[in-house]
Amino acid sequence: MRILTLDLDDTLAAVNKAASLEALELLRDISATGCQLLLISGKPAAYLAGFARQAGIASPIVAGENGAVVMGSADFPPPWEHTVAIPPEARVWLDDVTADLAGRLGASVWVQPNLINVSVFWRSESAKAEVIGAVANHMTRGGTAAGFRSFVHIDCAEIVAPGADKGSALRFVLDRLGIDAADAVAIGDSVNDLPMFEVAGTSIGIRMDSGDERFENVEEALRSLLTR
Numbered sequence: 001m002r003i004l005t006l007d008l009d010d011t012l013a014a015v016n017k018a019a020s021l022e023a024l025e026l027l028r029d030i031s032a033t034g035c036q037l038l039l040i041s042g043k044p045a046a047y048l049a050g051f052a053r054q055a056g057i058a059s060p061i062v063a064g065e066n067g068a069v070v071m072g073s074a075d076f077p078p079p080w081e082h083t084v085a086i087p088p089e090a091r092v093w094l095d096d097v098t099a100d101l102a103g104r105l106g107a108s109v110w111v112q113p114n115l116i117n118v119s120v121f122w123r124s125e126s127a128k129a130e131v132i133g134a135v136a137n138h139m140t141r142g143g144t145a146a147g148f149r150s151f152v153h154i155d156c157a158e159i160v161a162p163g164a165d166k167g168s169a170l171r172f173v174l175d176r177l178g179i180d181a182a183d184a185v186a187i188g189d190s191v192n193d194l195p196m197f198e199v200a201g202t203s204i205g206i207r208m209d210s211g212d213e214r215f216e217n218v219e220e221a222l223r224s225l226l227t228r
Contacts, residue, residue: 005040015154066165094161100138105134
């Protein structure tokens with residue numbers, strides 16, 4: 001294993017909660033072996049960078065917005081960064097969707113400040129159905145045909161631009177570092193992690209039915225990786 005790619009929310013840590021001390025210690029132990037860590041999430045890259053710094057993880061690469069924005073480290077400024085290029089018409093469509101959702105749903109939602117993708121968080125269960133319905137409507141009215149994809153998570157719904165997924169981000173990092181996909185391990189818990197599962201030589205699902213290997217929690221998965 002030369003690179004470990006790890007989802008954040010509901011994989012490494014519960015949503016809006018701290019990761020366990022054991023999980024962080026295991027990650028530091030894995031990093032100490034020379035394995036490159038790649039933290040990847042629908043959250044912005046800057047969010048992941050702050051998490052990595054506070055967790056004491058040495059020299060991680062972070063990929064936010066489901067891989068649309070990759071930073072070469074958790075430092076500000078990073079040594080390098082990569083943002084998925086999307087056509088102008090796709091940018092216009094995403095901006096129109098963002099404006100519509102924010103205007104229509106108002107204070108019942110929070111729109112994450114992204115560079116590429118659209119992530120809409122509901123503030124209540126009553127707003128959840130509205131968000132999911134509105135996103136589905138936009139996908140039906142051109143999003144799917146144009147190559148966009150949508151995901152519904154425990155706390156938000158998001159629309160992901162073509163080429164802006166976790167698999168594409170992992171491929172980019174592997175190419176940049178000269179690492180073979182067979183030497184990559186990916187750990188995740190949700191459908192938006194499947195693109196990186198398809199790229200990595202070994203995929204590990206946390207409380208899900210996908211993956212070459214499956215564990216009930218991330219600590220078990222990390223302990224298993226350290227013994228190999």
